[in-house]
Amino acid sequence: xxxPIPTTAKPKNTIQSIADRIKTNQITRIIVxxxxxxxxxxxxxxxxxxxxxxxxxxAPLKLPSPESIxxxxxxxxxxxxxxxxxxxxxxxxxxxxxxxxxxxxxxxKNLLHFLFTQNIDGLEEDAGVxxxxxxxxxxxxxxxxxxxxxxxxxxNMMRKAIRAGDVPYCLAPKCDGAIKPDxxxxxxxxxxxxxxxVKLIPEADLMIVMGTSLRVAPCSGIQRMMGPGVPxxxxxxxxxxxxxxxxxxxxILGDCDEGVSEFAEALxxxxxxxxxxxxx
Ligand code: CNA
Numbered sequence: 001x002x003x004p005i006p007t008t009a010k011p012k013n014t015i016q017s018i019a020d021r022i023k024t025n026q027i028t029r030i031i032v033x034x035x036x037x038x039x040x041x042x043x044x045x046x047x048x049x050x051x052x053x054x055x056x057x058x059a060p061l062k063l064p065s066p067e068s069i070x071x072x073x074x075x076x077x078x079x080x081x082x083x084x085x086x087x088x089x090x091x092x093x094x095x096x097x098x099x100x101x102x103x104x105x106x107x108x109k110n111l112l113h114f115l116f117t118q119n120i121d122g123l124e125e126d127a128g129v130x131x132x133x134x135x136x137x138x139x140x141x142x143x144x145x146x147x148x149x150x151x152x153x154x155x156n157m158m159r160k161a162i163r164a165g166d167v168p169y170c171l172a173p174k175c176d177g178a179i180k181p182d183x184x185x186x187x188x189x190x191x192x193x194x195x196x197x198v199k200l201i202p203e204a205d206l207m208i209v210m211g212t213s214l215r216v217a218p219c220s221g222i223q224r225m226m227g228p229g230v231p232x233x234x235x236x237x238x239x240x241x242x243x244x245x246x247x248x249x250x251x252i253l254g255d256c257d258e259g260v261s262e263f264a265e266a267l268x269x270x271x272x273x274x275x276x277x278x279x280x
Contacts, residue, residue: 019266037211100127148177214241235259
C-alpha cells in the first residue's frame with residue numbers, strides 16, 4: 001500500500017485556539033468591524049434581515065428601491081419617507097447589548113486596536129468603548145443640520161418632529177431646506193478620518209466582524225485589508241462577504257450576543273463580561 005502523503009497543512013483555527021493566542025499575548029491588536037446586527041437585541045431593527053429588517057417594512061411607502069429612503073438625491077426632493085420611519089431609527093435611551101459590552105471589555109483589556117462601526121446609534125460609546133478608538137463610518141446621530149445651508153438645528157425641535165413623523169425645515173431666513181441628521185446617506189462621502197483610520201488595519205493581528213451583511217461599500221472591504229495570514233472571526237447570524245473563505249477564518253454563526261458569550265467563555269472572561277454588561 002502507498003505510504004501516507006505528508007501534509008503541511010496547519011491545524012485550522014478554532015475560537016479556542018484564537019482565545020489561547022489572546023491569553024498568551026500573541027494577539028494584542030484587534031480590529032473590529034460592526035453593523036446593525038449588534039444592536040438588534042437592543043430593539044433597533046437592522047436593514048436586511050427578512051421580515052424584521054427595515055427594508056422589508058418599507059413596501060407601503062412605494063419607494064423606487066428600499067435604499068432610496070437613505071439616498072441623498074432622493075431625500076433632497078422627498079424627505080417625507082425618511083421622517084415617516086425616523087422614529088424607529090432615532091437613538092433613544094436604549095441599553096447597549098452584550099455584544100457592545102464585549103467591545104468595551106476588549107478596550108478595557110487594551111486589546112482593541114480600533115473599531116469601525118457602521119451603526120449610528122452610539123451604543124458602542126455608551127457601553128464604554130473610548131471614543132478615540134471608534135470611527136462611526138456612517139456618522140453618529142447626535143446632531144442634525146439643514147441639508148441645504150448646513151445651519152444647525154436644535155435637538156428638542158428635532159425630537160418633536162421625529163415623534164410626530166413631520167419633516168423639520170430650516171429655521172434660517174429664506175432657507176427652505178429639510179433638516180438631515182448627521183448620518184452618511186447613500187451618495188454622500190464618508191467621514192474624512194476614514195482614509196487615515198484604515199491605515200491601522202494592516203497593523204492588526206486579529207479581525208472580528210460582527211452583525212453586518214457586508215453589503216455596503218467601502219466598509220464591506222475592511223475585512224480584506226488585513227496582513228497575510230491574519231486570522232478573522234465572524235460573529236453573525238449568516239455568512240457574509242468572503243468571511244470563512246480564508247484558512248485562518250473562524251465563523252460563529254447565530255445570535256451575536258451568544259457568539260460573544262462563547263468567545264468570552266473561551267477567554268475565561270465569562271463572568272467579567274456579564275458584570276460589565278450589568279453595569280452599563
Ligand atoms: P444589514 O445589512 O441590515 O445587516 C445586518 C446583519 O446582521 C445581517 O447579516 C444579519 O443577519 C445580522 N444580524 C441581525 N441580527 C443579528 C443578531 N442578533 N445576531 C447576529 N447577527 C445578526 O446591516 P449592516 O450594518 O451590514 O449595513 C450597513 C448599514 C445599516 C449602515 O449604514 C447602518 O447605518 C445601517 N443601520 C444601522 C443601525 C444602527 O445604528 N443600529 C440599524 C439599522 C441599520
